[in-house]
Amino acid sequence: MYYFIKYGYDGAKFTGFQRGNGVNSIEDSIIRVLSSYGISTDIESAARTDRGVSARGNVFLIETGRNIKDVMGILNARIENMFFYSYALLDDYINPRHNSMKEYSYILADYENIDELMAKLSEFKGQHDFRNFCTVDNRNTVRTIDNISYSKFGRLYIINFYGKSFVWHQIRSIMAFALAGNKNPFSLTAKFTYIAPPEPLILRDIIYDSITFTNFDYMKHKRYMKRNIEMARTRYVIYEIFNGNA
Incomplete structure (x- = not known):
């Protein structure tokens, strides 16, 4: 079975x-x-x-x-x-x-200007070629980010990414780009070479629409x-x- x-x-x-x-x-x-x-x-x-x-x-x-x-x-x-x-x-x-959807969260401690950060992150929503924001292997780098939101837990901000699939280092590269204050990500003509630390990143859930899990x-x-x-x-x-x- x-x-x-x-x-x-x-x-x-x-x-x-x-x-x-x-x-x-x-x-x-x-x-x-x-x-x-x-x-x-x-x-x-x-x-x-x-x-x-x-x-x-x-x-x-x-x-x-x-x-x-x-x-x-x-x-x-x-x-x-x-x-x-x-x-x-x-x-x-x-x-x-x-799967139908993956949810990742990136945790930020004592961050200021969350609205400005979310505005930069919103530029990554939708379907794009993320070639400049991942480590390229043999997989297609065109991906769709359905939504990026945030919640607050005490003094922490939790940045949530929703999409069916992500490529290697994609979310960490996106976070590094936005935290550096950069704009217009898809105007880049070369790879963005920085990635955010791995420890604040967590895979929250993987969803399958037609499958029911038993606790x-x-x-x-x-x-x-x-x-x-x-x-x-x-x-x-x-x-x-x-x-x-x-």
Whole structure:
């Protein structure tokens, strides 16, 4: 049987995404556990995030005859800094890259002039050739960004990008261009060579219009999330003390 599994991870804790990318890549970590339990020796990923980029809603395809809840429990119990929280039983094989929409978010701390930034980012909406705003490989660089919006969380701004597909380094290149105060992105005659840091970027979700996911209570199997939140808050206060603000 074929399943889609939705999962998240802290990208800073891994050596990259693709298998063979260091000793602790995201795909290798998943496949290693699946193989050790005789569940599967392969997965197909919906999105390959850059090294350092996190995810809340990435997806991979697995073929297995095992009870999927047992599989989810094993993955959550055996892999640190990941969480596996929903699944969908498929009628047949579906390429997980054939999604309807992806949502990415880029997080900015204590940013000023958000309206000016959003005006610059709005120039990237719609269908364009992003050749000058990505690392070119063998894929078509013409892509469509359906929308770019923002929300606020405390002192943070969260910039949200919506589109069916993105090319390598596209969002990080766009953010670097807009943060530098540049205008008229598609008047460039050469590649924009800067990209924003990967750590503030997160893959929020991948949406499939015709597929329904079933939630799985991963917190029964993994308690590290609460511990990591507490640790992150503690580190935040430590740096505020360093700055004389607390």
